[in-house]
Amino acid sequence: MSETLGYAEPLPWYRRRRSLSLVTLPILLLGYSLAFPHFRTVHQHQVRRREIRQQFQSEVTAARQALEGDQLKTAALALLHAQFSLRTEQGLFWRSDVERCEQEIKPLRARLLRLAAKARVEAQRWATEEKVKLEAEIEEERRQGIHMTRCYFPRVGTVAALQVRAGVQLQAHNMTSALAICDQIVVLEPDHDFDDEFWANARVK
Numbered sequence: 364m365s366e367t368l369g370y371a372e373p374l375p376w377y378r379r380r381r382s383l384s385l386v387t388l389p390i391l392l393l394g395y396s397l398a399f400p401h402f403r404t405v406h407q408h409q410v411r412r413r414e415i416r417q418q419f420q421s422e423v424t425a426a427r428q429a430l431e432g433d434q435l436k437t438a439a440l441a442l443l444h445a446q447f448s449l450r451t452e453q454g455l456f457w458r459s460d461v462e463r464c465e466q467e468i469k470p471l472r473a474r475l476l477r478l479a480a481k482a483r484v485e486a487q488r489w490a491t492e493e494k495v496k497l498e499a500e501i502e503e504e505r506r507q508g509i510h511m512t513r514c515y516f517p518r519v520g521t522v523a524a525l526q527v528r529a530g531v532q533l534q535a536h537n538m539t540s541a542l543a544i545c546d547q548i549v550v551l552e553p554d555h556d557f558d559d560e561f562w563a564n565a566r567v568k
Contacts, residue, residue: 412455415448419464423471430474435482438475439553440546442468446557447542451533451565479554522552526561533564541565 422445429438446468453461525548532541548555 408455411452415452415455419445419449423467426471426475430471430478433478435475435478435553436550438471438478439549439555442471442475443545443549443557444542447538447545450557450562451538451541453562454566476554482553522548522555525551526557530561530564533562534567536565538565 422441426438426441426445429435429441445464449456449461449464525544529541529544529548532538532544545557
C-alpha cells in the first residue's frame, strides 16, 4: 500500500522574516565595509579641495596687495603659492575649475611682468653704474701702483638647474622640497613662468 507524501508545515511569517534578516544583514555589513574606504576617500578629497580653494583665494589677495605696493618678490611668491597646490593636485578638480583659477591669475601675472620689466631696467642701470665705478677704482689703484686681487663668485645655482631639481622633487612627490626650490627660482627670477610641462612632473607615478 502506497504511503502519501508528507509536506513540511510552512514557516510562520515571523520566522521567514527572521531568516531573511540573517541573510541580509551580513550582505549589508560586507557592502558597507567595502564602500567605507571609498566614502572616506571622497570626504578627504572634499576637505582637501576646500583647503586648496581657500589657500588660493588667500594667496591671490596677498599677491594683489603686494602688486599695489610694488613689492615684486612678495607678489611673485604669493602667485606661486596660489598656483602650486592647484597644479600639483589638479587631479582633485575638474579641468574647468583649474582653467577658471588660471584665468583669475592671468591679469595679476600681467601686472607682475610689467613690474618685473621695470625692476630689470633699474637693475641694469644700477649694474652699469657699478661697473663704471669699479673701472674707475681699478684705474685709480693702477695709477697709484696698488695691486688688489678681487674675487668674483659666480652664481652656482642657475634657474634652469633649480627647475630641473624642482621637477625631480615633484616626480618623487616631495612637495615641500619642490615648493622650497620653486621659491628660490622666483626669488632669483620673479617673472619666471612654470609651464604645463613643469607641472606635469607632479602626475608622474
